[in-house]
Amino acid sequence: MTAPATKTVRSDGDKQSGANVRRGGRNFMIAFYAALRAIKLYPLEHSAVQRTLAELAQVAEELRAEEGELEFRISGEFIFLNETRLRLDLSNYATFGHILTLCKLAGIGAIHVGTKGAARDWTLLLSLLGAETKSSPAERFKEIVSRLKEAKIETFQLDAPAETASDKEFNEEAKAAANRTYSQSVAVTKDVINSVRIGKTPNIRKIKRVVQGIVDQVLNEETSLIGLTAIRDYDEYTFTHSVNVCIFSIALGRRLGMTKLQLYELGLAALMHDIGKSRVPLDLLQKTGELTDEEWKWMAAHPWLGVLVLFQFRRQQEELSYRAMTVCQEHHMKVDLTGYPKCNRPRQVSLLSKIVSIADGYDAATSRRVYKTEALAPSAVLEEMRDNPRRGLDPVLVKAFINLLGIYPVGTLVVLDTFELAVVSAANPNPESLSRPIVKIISDAQGNRIAPPLQVDLAVPEAGGQYARTIIKTADPDRYGVTPGDYLI
Ligand SMILES: [Fe+2]
Numbered sequence: 493m494t495a496p497a498t499k500t501v502r503s504d505g506d507k508q509s510g511a512n513v514r515r516g517g518r519n520f521m522i523a524f525y526a527a528l529r530a531i532k533l534y535p536l537e538h539s540a541v542q543r544t545l546a547e548l549a550q551v552a553e554e555l556r557a558e559e560g561e562l563e564f565r566i567s568g569e570f571i572f573l574n575e576t577r578l579r580l581d582l583s584n585y586a587t588f589g590h591i592l593t594l595c596k597l598a599g600i601g602a603i604h605v606g607t608k609g610a611a612r613d614w615t616l617l618l619s620l621l622g623a624e625t626k627s628s629p630a631e632r633f634k635e636i637v638s639r640l641k642e643a644k645i646e647t648f649q650l651d652a653p654a655e656t657a658s659d660k661e662f663n664e665e666a667k668a669a670a671n672r673t674y675s676q677s678v679a680v681t682k683d684v685i686n687s688v689r690i691g692k693t694p695n696i697r698k699i700k701r702v703v704q705g706i707v708d709q710v711l712n713e714e715t716s717l718i719g720l721t722a723i724r725d726y727d728e729y730t731f732t733h734s735v736n737v738c739i740f741s742i743a744l745g746r747r748l749g750m751t752k753l754q755l756y757e758l759g760l761a762a763l764m765h766d767i768g769k770s771r772v773p774l775d776l777l778q779k780t781g782e783l784t785d786e787e788w789k790w791m792a793a794h795p796w797l798g799v800l801v802l803f804q805f806r807r808q809q810e811e812l813s814y815r816a817m818t819v820c821q822e823h824h825m826k827v828d829l830t831g832y833p834k835c836n837r838p839r840q841v842s843l844l845s846k847i848v849s850i851a852d853g854y855d856a857a858t859s860r861r862v863y864k865t866e867a868l869a870p871s872a873v874l875e876e877m878r879d880n881p882r883r884g885l886d887p888v889l890v891k892a893f894i895n896l897l898g899i900y901p902v903g904t905l906v907v908l909d910t911f912e913l914a915v916v917s918a919a920n921p922n923p924e925s926l927s928r929p930i931v932k933i934i935s936d937a938q939g940n941r942i943a944p945p946l947q948v949d950l951a952v953p954e955a956g957g958q959y960a961r962t963i964i965k966t967a968d969p970d971r972y973g974v975t976p977g978d979y980l981i
């Protein structure tokens with residue numbers, strides 16, 4: 493399968509200007525954030541406030557002069573500067589998340605900077621944006637517009653949120669790209685596992701390309717791909733499991749600040765972590781009842797069988813790193829070494845193995861499989877991973893993993909205090925709103941299905957600062973006859 497060419501072919505000049513806007517945009521966001529922080533921490537006349545605001549005014553003016561215009565717009569979880577989307581990465585994650593949340597709470601969809609803005613103009617806008625009030629976003633929007641008008645500030649034109657046709661197209665394209673990456677990855681993984689099973693050596697270059705595709709996708713836009721992991725296919729468990737573990741590991745590695753190269757290596761190791769299972773008889777992998785001692789020995793051998801498989805790959809010029817072998821060997825070992833295979837000497841489980849163990853444990857527990865028809869609710873699994881020391885996971889990494897997925901991960905079915913039923917569709921980018929994800933409401937209080945589902949951001953309050961909806965508990969999709977994955981595509 494080859495990926496279709498992207499729709500728009502940009503000239504080199506366009507590309508160059510896109511890169512310039514992104515760079516300028518990042519500086520603008522950093523200056524914006526620094527000024528917001530300074531206003532929150534110090535009185536307005538403080539030199540830190542004055543300095544950061546002067547810097548913001550200057551950065552904005554330079555960008556406006558260079559680009560001919562300056563429009564800062566948010567659409568869903570994306571931030572655009574003029575027509576260019578700013579990329580989220582580890583260094584700007586908190587900055588972007590904070591500004592995104594403030595704009596949403598203030599009911600602002602776009603800020604158009606029309607004329608040269610003085611530091612004084614920015615001061616008022618940012619003070620209004622950062623103020624804590626109990627008004628709803630719609631009320632706050634009106635309030636901010638009228639306060640700017642009263643102060644005779646004409647630098648900014650504010651718009652309420654509106655999804656434009658190009659935003660919609662962009663969101664659709666992002667989803668389609670994530671779908672393509674996911675299905676290609678599953679197809680290649682299937683090919684690899686089946687090849688090894690019949691004694692053929694798979695093409696390592698192909699595997700590496702898959703991992704690169706996932707890394708690029710996660711770096712570009714984390715949420716779409718993570719959303720896809722929730723569409724767990726019962727028949728394809730072995731293959732989707734490897735791909736899901738790869739996605740979760742890369743996303744977690746990214747949060748930990750790993751470089752792109754480190755993420756490739758981690759992703760490769762994660763994708764191959766269970767390759768040893770292709771040396772375990774199929775009927776044993778699919779067995780529904782309890783395993784006999786002899787059978788369990790086979791199963792427990794998959795870590796080192798995996799090391800042997802990877803070792804055989806080394807005949808090819810494109811070899812897999814020894815780190816991938818270490819992950820194969822260690823992913824069931826547990827940090828206190830109480831897992832398997834047993835090791836006689838004390839050792840430190842490697843960081844990559846610790847990450848893969850978390851991704852592996854989470855995906856295995858939330859999937860339904862041949863011998864385990866019930867999948868646990870994702871939130872219950874996270875809680876167990878955090879609270880049960882016998883799981884042998886690294887507590888700090890589990891914490892980071894929960895921060896990544898939110899308390900209610902994508903695909904969780906939840907009951908709201910309005911007695912509506914909803915499926916979590918994205919984690920809230922603001923770490924302070926972990927329990928208030930973005931959900932799709934699928935049925936009303938009386939249990940009538942809502943089609944198409946209504947998407948709401950639970951972190952946005954209504955008038956009076958009250959939240960219209962809050963999650964009260966998670967629910968079992970089987971009991972309600974719901975397949976959460978259906979709402980995520
Ligand atoms: Fe395993």
Ligand SMILES: [Fe+2]
Nearest residue numbers: 733765766852
């Ligand atoms: Fe696994």
